[in-house]
Amino acid sequence: MARVLFINGGSEGHINPTIGVVQELISRGEEVVYFTIEDFRERIEKTGATVRTFDGQKFIKAFISGGRNYLLERINGLLHTADIVIPSVLEQIKGEHFDYIIHDSMFGCGRLLAQILKLPAINSCTSFAQTKVSFDKMLEQLSEKIPTEIVKPIYDEFQSLTVMVKKKYDVEIHSPYEVFCNPALLTIVYTTREFQPFGEVFDQTYKFVGPSISSRLTQENFDLTAIKGKSPIYISLGTVLNQAIDFYKLCFKALGNTNHTVVMSVGKKVQISDLGEIPENFIVKNYVPQTEVLKYTKLFITHGGMNSTNEGLYYGVPLIVIPQSADQPIIAGQVANIGSGIKLQMQGLTASQLREAVDRVLSDPSFHKAVANIRGLFQRAGGYHQAVDEIFEFKSQYDI
Numbered sequence: 001m002a003r004v005l006f007i008n009g010g011s012e013g014h015i016n017p018t019i020g021v022v023q024e025l026i027s028r029g030e031e032v033v034y035f036t037i038e039d040f041r042e043r044i045e046k047t048g049a050t051v052r053t054f055d056g057q058k059f060i061k062a063f064i065s066g067g068r069n070y071l072l073e074r075i076n077g078l079l080h081t082a083d084i085v086i087p088s089v090l091e092q093i094k095g096e097h098f099d100y101i102i103h104d105s106m107f108g109c110g111r112l113l114a115q116i117l118k119l120p121a122i123n124s125c126t127s128f129a130q131t132k133v134s135f136d137k138m139l140e141q142l143s144e145k146i147p148t149e150i151v152k153p154i155y156d157e158f159q160s161l162t163v164m165v166k167k168k169y170d171v172e173i174h175s176p177y178e179v180f181c182n183p184a185l186l187t188i189v190y191t192t193r194e195f196q197p198f199g200e201v202f203d204q205t206y207k208f209v210g211p212s213i214s215s216r217l218t219q220e221n222f223d224l225t226a227i228k229g230k231s232p233i234y235i236s237l238g239t240v241l242n243q244a245i246d247f248y249k250l251c252f253k254a255l256g257n258t259n260h261t262v263v264m265s266v267g268k269k270v271q272i273s274d275l276g277e278i279p280e281n282f283i284v285k286n287y288v289p290q291t292e293v294l295k296y297t298k299l300f301i302t303h304g305g306m307n308s309t310n311e312g313l314y315y316g317v318p319l320i321v322i323p324q325s326a327d328q329p330i331i332a333g334q335v336a337n338i339g340s341g342i343k344l345q346m347q348g349l350t351a352s353q354l355r356e357a358v359d360r361v362l363s364d365p366s367f368h369k370a371v372a373n374i375r376g377l378f379q380r381a382g383g384y385h386q387a388v389d390e391i392f393e394f395k396s397q398y399d400i
Helices: 012-027 038-045 056-065 071-080 082-092 110-117 132-144 148-169 176-181 245-255 290-294 306-314 328-337 351-363 365-381 383-397
Strands: 003-007 031-036 050-053 100-104 121-125 186-189 206-208 233-236 262-265 282-285 299-302 319-321 341-343
Touching: 003 012, 003 110, 012 031, 012 038, 012 100, 012 121, 012 306, 012 383, 031 038, 031 082, 038 050, 056 071, 056 082, 071 082, 071 132, 071 148, 071 176, 082 110, 082 148, 100 110, 100 383, 110 121, 110 148, 132 176, 186 383, 206 383, 233 245, 233 290, 245 262, 245 282, 245 351, 290 306, 299 306, 299 351, 306 319, 306 328, 306 365, 319 328, 319 351, 328 341, 341 351
Parallel strands: 003 031, 003 100, 031 050, 100 121, 121 186, 186 206, 233 262, 233 299, 262 282, 299 319, 319 341
Antiparallel strands: none
């Protein structure tokens, strides 16, 4: 039995794929100490892991302080979180022994902690993977579009933050790539090589294990008998940018009083009463057990977060992707590229456009053929079982 230090941030998209991995590690005899924010304590404790937390409010405040407009600002924000995460983790594990560390690809300063603690590291990548070459090219292209007078102070701040990290923690940061992608000796990627853009360029230190789908371990109040046999359309904008009342009303207009049963998840912050009159064919909830509902769904209208996209395709559901932010436009592009759905823009979207997109995806057999193909690839990839197989292979390789 080895002791595993697991470092993650505080977002559904980064936490959920690790649930099955942690359960599987523990079932095979590992002891897992999992750092996250308090909001996820109960969910992670149900896996059998020991949960420790850092201050979620301070973490978000530090991350946002870097700026939100440009990628390099977000990288600076991640460096600002170092002073929230690192001292807290080091204090709470003082005197303890760990055999290896698994860390998120973005949040939690995992690469820095691995170097400070001198532990073999595994990167848990919940979005598309990036090589240093592809990341540097993307950062350069994005930076070219920004005036020099804006870019220079942002880059100067990056340099000063790396100096601060070196001074405080005696760890070198060589590039923005190290901060944003946290490369490690092994990277577990929760998709397949076929769905990953330019999947062929990644070497054998990247293991594409497919979607890691397991029980969310949350309390669910949803009557699945209401949709069994009805093949609903399912609509969700995820857990972050989901306060989109105008969009939800547009869905009513596009699909209300049709022959479709529609399940719509609006998130915990939206008052359902603010949506006005709900069409009879709609089931509207603040929370929906997504992986359960997708088993019965004929079409998924989604924001295109990596988890939602993976889950939809894993269950063989064609997608209409309406990306909101971050990597979602890239994910939406991949869905369209492989023929498993179509991409729409939220800005300027009309009810008739949405209705036409729904009719097109449901009536064109090419979408269903493409989805069946990717579903097979996803389901054969192995998910969290394969992830833990790769982790144990890594352990034997490094005599852990």
